[in-house]
Amino acid sequence: MRRWIARRPHWPLLMAGVFLLGTGWMVWTTSPEQSAEAGRIASPHPGFAAPDFELETLEGERLRLSDLRGEVVVVNLWATWCPPCRAEMPALQELYEKHREDGLVVVAVNATDRDSAEAARRFVAERGLTFPVGLDPQGEASRLYALQAMPSTFVVDREGVVREVLIGGPVSLGTLRSLVTPLLEEGG
Amino acid sequence: MLPVLQVGPMAVQLPGLLVLLGIWLSSVLIGRHAGRHGIDADVLDRLLLIGLAAGVIGARLGYVLQHAAIYFEDVRAVFSLNLTAFAAFEGAVVGILAALIYAQRKSLPLWPTLDALTPGAALFAVFVNLSQWASGDAFGAPTDLPWAMELWGAPRHPAQLYALAASIVILLIVLWLQARQEFAGQLALSWLALASGARLLLEAFRGDSLVLAGLRQAQLLGLLLLMASLAGLHLLARRQGPIGSSGGSGHGATPN
Numbered sequence: 001m002r003r004w005i006a007r008r009p010h011w012p013l014l015m016a017g018v019f020l021l022g023t024g025w026m027v028w029t030t031s032p033e034q035s036a037e038a039g040r041i042a043s044p045h046p047g048f049a050a051p052d053f054e055l056e057t058l059e060g061e062r063l064r065l066s067d068l069r070g071e072v073v074v075v076n077l078w079a080t081w082c083p084p085c086r087a088e089m090p091a092l093q094e095l096y097e098k099h100r101e102d103g104l105v106v107v108a109v110n111a112t113d114r115d116s117a118e119a120a121r122r123f124v125a126e127r128g129l130t131f132p133v134g135l136d137p138q139g140e141a142s143r144l145y146a147l148q149a150m151p152s153t154f155v156v157d158r159e160g161v162v163r164e165v166l167i168g169g170p171v172s173l174g175t176l177r178s179l180v181t182p183l184l185e186e187g188g
Numbered sequence: 189m190l191p192v193l194q195v196g197p198m199a200v201q202l203p204g205l206l207v208l209l210g211i212w213l214s215s216v217l218i219g220r221h222a223g224r225h226g227i228d229a230d231v232l233d234r235l236l237l238i239g240l241a242a243g244v245i246g247a248r249l250g251y252v253l254q255h256a257a258i259y260f261e262d263v264r265a266v267f268s269l270n271l272t273a274f275a276a277f278e279g280a281v282v283g284i285l286a287a288l289i290y291a292q293r294k295s296l297p298l299w300p301t302l303d304a305l306t307p308g309a310a311l312f313a314v315f316v317n318l319s320q321w322a323s324g325d326a327f328g329a330p331t332d333l334p335w336a337m338e339l340w341g342a343p344r345h346p347a348q349l350y351a352l353a354a355s356i357v358i359l360l361i362v363l364w365l366q367a368r369q370e371f372a373g374q375l376a377l378s379w380l381a382l383a384s385g386a387r388l389l390l391e392a393f394r395g396d397s398l399v400l401a402g403l404r405q406a407q408l409l410g411l412l413l414l415m416a417s418l419a420g421l422h423l424l425a426r427r428q429g430p431i432g433s434s435g436g437s438g439h440g441a442t443p444n
Contacts (some may be wrong), residue, residue: 002370006425015418022388022414026407029392030399031329043340045324047396148192149199166272167191168201174265175273178255 044145046163050075050156051144055109055134058121063107063134066160072099072183073156074106074176077147079115080123085151088170089127095176096131102184103158106131111150113139157183189324189339203323204271210315211240214308221366225304231294232304239287246282250275299373299424303366306379310362313355313383321348329395345393354386373424377417384413 005011042051050073054064065073076092078085089108096106110120112135124133136142145154153171155164164179193200215236222229251273252259252266259266265273291301320326328337328345336343362379369375388410391397397404 001368002374002425005374005421011418011422015415015422018385018418019411019415022385022411025388025392026403026411029407030403031397041341045327045340048340149201164272166270168199171270172262172265172268174255174259174262175268175270177258177262178251178273181255181258 042144044154044162044165046165048162050154050160050162053109053134053136053141053144055136055141058117058124058133058135061132063132065107065156068105068107069160070158071103071105072158072180074104074180075145075154075156076106076108077111077142077145077150077152078108079111079150080119081115082150084169086123088151089123089129091171091173091176093127093129093131094173095180098177099180099184104180104184108133109136109141110134111139111142111147112137113142155179155183158186190322191324203319203325206315206319206322210312210319213315214312217311218305218308221307222304224366225300227296227301227304231296232301235287235290235294235296235301236305236308238290239283242286243279243283244274246286247274247276247279250278250282297372299376302376303369303372303374306375307359307362307366310355310359310379310383314352314359317348317352317355321352325396326351327395328393331393340395344395347390347393347395350390350393351386354390355383358382358386371425371428374421377421377424381414381417381421384410384417386410388414 040049042049044051050065052066054062057063092106108131110133117135120133145152149167151169153166154162157163163183190202193202215233219229219233222232254275324339326348327339328347330342331345332343337346361382365378366375388407391404391406397406400408
């Protein structure tokens with residue numbers, strides 16, 4: 001094998017052939033429009049449009065994700081019986097207070113299909129949470145966001161595109177801020 | 189796609205688990221074959237450990253420094269277990285530097301050391317692809333071919349499975365070649381050529397390529413690395429003495 005690799009001009013000729021084929025393949029298979037494609041499809045993955053949902057909040061108001069276009073939105077799927085969900089709520093509250101002015105909204109979606117609106121209401125009152133908490137009695141948002149573990153947190157930019165997905169928790173305030181700050185600076 | 193494995197009450201994050209498993213099994217494989225390349229398995233083991241530890245610390249520090257003002261206010265977050273808060277490139281640089289310094293101090297020979305690490309790298313690639321399959325990352329471009337798989341809102345090329353198949357074939361070639369190696373650096377550069385060639389080929393089916401001047405960045409890098417490794421193979425094959433001599437430092441075809 002070594003004799004073969006060391007041989008001239010055979011090996012350099014083979015390299016030239018590989019180079020031509022490789023370049024040809026690269027140019028043939030290029031597809032610049034493809035990277036823009038993802039942003040139009042709704043899917044709970046970075047680079048895709050955030051799946052839209054409409055829920056009733058604890059205050060009885062309608063909350064639609066797409067109405068928040070233009071703001072950076074942190075969507076947090078949670079339940080009261082989930083210890084890491086409870087543990088990260090203070091960080092979400094502090095994040096909301098710190099960056100509300102800059103155009104950040106926290107939307108906590110209670111997985112009400114496996115929790116209860118009453119428990120959610122009590123928990124939110126106890127902790128003094130001020131961001132909107134949506135109720136999801138049919139599990140619609142859980143399904144759209146392919147919820148597999150709680151908490152799951154999705155950071156959505158001002159254009160409505162998912163930019164970060166955090167599965168599991170609790171997430172620290174520092175990490176959350178490091179994720180949202182660059183997005184808040186993207187105009188607005 | 190299976191990002192979370194439910195084991196009773198526990199939600200195991202499968203992608204991360206697969207990467208850890210890959211690191212462990214790769215280091216076992218490297219330790220087993222180190223002797224073939226004339227390298228002390230313990231020294232190599234420590235090299236990996238130092239590289240990994242420095243890499244993880246470097247990746248977190250790199251991330252923290254990019255967001256210094258935020259972490260200054262919340263110092264505890266520096267130690268948070270979150271996997272998002274890592275800067276991959278900075279981590280790789282720090283890890284490689286640390287491994288290089290250690291290798292230098294132990295006067296490890298460059299090519300035999302890289303050869304000894306190669307089976308581990310080839311096995312690790314298999315686990316990275318498995319991990320990406322589980323997480324749904326590195327996904328394929330939309331297609332209407334009959335074997336398309338539904339992922340992220342469209343039927344797509346199962347790009348992770350293409351990559352997985354390629355990495356398994358490459359691993360088998362590496363193991364086959366290791367027993368037939370004729371000169372130092374042959375294994376490492378052959379693997380690099382195969383891996384970059386596979387990337388050049390398979391990136392075409394990805395739906396998440398970064399595009400640079402109309403070309404897919406990963407293909408460009410793949411082509412460059414492929415050419416560099418082929419050139420390197422040629423130069424090393426010519427450099428190491430006349431063909432038929434023992435070729436240097438105790439590596440080579442010594443099946444055991």
